[in-house]
Amino acid sequence: MKPRGPLMIEHRLIEKMFGQSQKEVIKMKNNKIVDPLFIDTIVDFIRTYADRTHHGKEEDILFVKLKTKNLNKKDNTMMNDLINEHRYARSLVVALVDAKNKYISGDKSCLPVIIEKLETLINFYSEHIKKEDLEFFPNTELYFTKEELDTMLSDFWEFDRKMIHERYQKVFETLSKK
Ligand SMILES: [Fe+2]
Numbered sequence: 001m002k003p004r005g006p007l008m009i010e011h012r013l014i015e016k017m018f019g020q021s022q023k024e025v026i027k028m029k030n031n032k033i034v035d036p037l038f039i040d041t042i043v044d045f046i047r048t049y050a051d052r053t054h055h056g057k058e059e060d061i062l063f064v065k066l067k068t069k070n071l072n073k074k075d076n077t078m079m080n081d082l083i084n085e086h087r088y089a090r091s092l093v094v095a096l097v098d099a100k101n102k103y104i105s106g107d108k109s110c111l112p113v114i115i116e117k118l119e120t121l122i123n124f125y126s127e128h129i130k131k132e133d134l135e136f137f138p139n140t141e142l143y144f145t146k147e148e149l150d151t152m153l154s155d156f157w158e159f160d161r162k163m164i165h166e167r168y169q170k171v172f173e174t175l176s177k178k
């Protein structure tokens with residue numbers, strides 16, 4: 001398997017999760033209420049899986065290795081765009097959490113904000129994933145030798161191996177601060 005294999009497998013789960021979120025958005029629009037538990041679930045999925053585990057491998061391994069290569073202008077611009085898009089997704093999640101917190105404290109006017117942030121996230125990820133799967137991954141793979149691709153793949157597995165420990169270390173740290 002090439003390193004883009006696990007990244008693309010992760011993209012498929014992210015797509016399925018946002019497909020599910022689309023159904024929740026329709027329910028929210030019809031019933032005019034928010035299920036805060038769903039928001040917590042999708043936020044945890046985005047932060048732990050889509051951002052830390054998935055964007056983490058992209059930013060901490062793939063992009064770091066690509067920065068040592070002589071990228072052409074198009075690939076370099078796209079990499080910087082992708083980094084900015086990851087930041088943008090994080091800011092959307094912060095805004096979503098903020099709107100959900102206001103909503104559960106009684107500010108029901110946040111319902112359209114929650115819907116808007118979710119819909120923006122759904123559309124954003126779909127475009128971002130398409131860009132990586134169809135252009136960025138295949139194009140930038142060409143900068144690496146077979147050995148470098150193999151090493152990157154094992155770096156990815158090692159990154160994943162540490163994830164669950166990092167996640168629950170953070171859970172402990174958050175709890176212990178209370
Ligand atoms: Fe990405």
Ligand SMILES: [Fe+2]
Pocket residue numbers: 007011054055058129132
């Ligand atoms: Fe990605």
